[in-house]
Amino acid sequence: MINLITPSLILDENKMRANIARMDTHLGTLGVNLRPHVKTNKSAEISSLMTEKHSGGITVSTLREARFFAASGFRDILYAVGITPGKLPEVAALRSQGTDLKIILDSAEAASLVATWATNTKSSFDILLEINTDDHRAGLEPGGDELLEAGKILLNCDYTDLLGVMTHAGASYDCHTVSAIRDIARQERDLSLLAADRLRAIGADIRCVSIGSTPTAMMAENLDGITEIRAGVYVFSDLFQVGLGIAKTEDIAISVLTTVIGKKKDQNRLITDAGALALSKDNGTARQTFDCGYGLVLDAESGVQIPNLFVKGVNQEHGLISSIDGSPLDFDAFPIGRQLRILPNHACMTAAAYDTYAVFNDGEFSHLWGRCNGW
Secondary structure (H helix, E strand, O other), X not given: OOOOOOOEEEEEHHHHHHHHHHHHHXXXXXXXXXXXXXXXXXXXXXXXXXXXXXXXXXXXXXXXXXXXXXXXXXXXXEEEEEOOHHHHHHHHHHHHXXXXXXXXXXXXXXXXXXXHHHHHHOOOEEEEEEEOOOOOOOOEOOOOHHHHHHHHHHHOOOOEEEEEEEOOOHHHHHOOOHHHHHXXXXXXXXXXXXXXXXXXXXXXXXXXXXXXXXXXXXXXXXXXOOOEEOOOHHHOOOHHHHHHXXXXXXXXXXXEEEEEEEEEHHHOEEEXXXXXXXXXXXXXXXXXXXXXXXXXXXXXXXOOEEEEEEEEEEOOOOEEEEEOOOOOXXXXXXXXXXXXXXXXXXXXXXXXXXXXXEEEEOOEEEEEEEOOOOO
């Protein structure tokens, strides 16, 4: 039995390091820098490993992450969520303390608000324009007029430095084949370069063309003209990445330790103490070829997958495990108190429920690593 309170978040350090090395090797062959998105791991120790072979820059998704990583010694940080005026004072404060914190925006309206605030407070900001390359989320149209309008506003302000463009190829998560992911990767690159060239044509000194998602990063074949890749979930991987064909089940580096707390033989299910808050309610694999429910099940000590078991349902503090094919469970094999581990559908969501990683090496508990949560 693993001597941890359940539910707990377990990290297999060897698998994580292998995932990091795989991405580093791939991007090394393509000659591009990695600015890892640390929203998945939110750990100074893990992020240091991810940046070892790169420039040291990171991407964050919250200002709390920016504060946490700045305090941990990271100085080159991209805050990759569209900025609003209410957040500018904190960005300015971090920059005044020596953190090279960059911000993004995706409209002429936002550009005008930032330029006005910067001028009024005499605060300088480094800015990337977010580009829409796949209609997945936010971003300026790479061939649209508003891109140039926003660019001109920033160029005409003495306190805003338009560094470049960035995008996130979120549509890669809707793909069902590796070839489709490669198509999205090419589109992501081509449209980002189009936007950069159009901004250069109006006098912008574009030094950064930043793209990325884990699927497109892993499947990219040509990154000429791209200065950096942003990817994050690759560090742990998850069942959704497996469904995309980006990883294998055995690559998944995190799992949730849980305990069997009950049985419902008439409903052919086990009950555990890892429910929605411990696993998340992300069931994204339901739209893939193989539906993993809310997670696949491992033996706790060996880490070996138990065939034909998945988390069929979750309540707030209860996980409901059943057979994938509906066949009867061997209830004698799962006494109350037996520990299991659950592989997550979405590593970012699952890890966000915990403030520490229980780090294991070669099947043995090694140490704890903390993480930053919240906003």
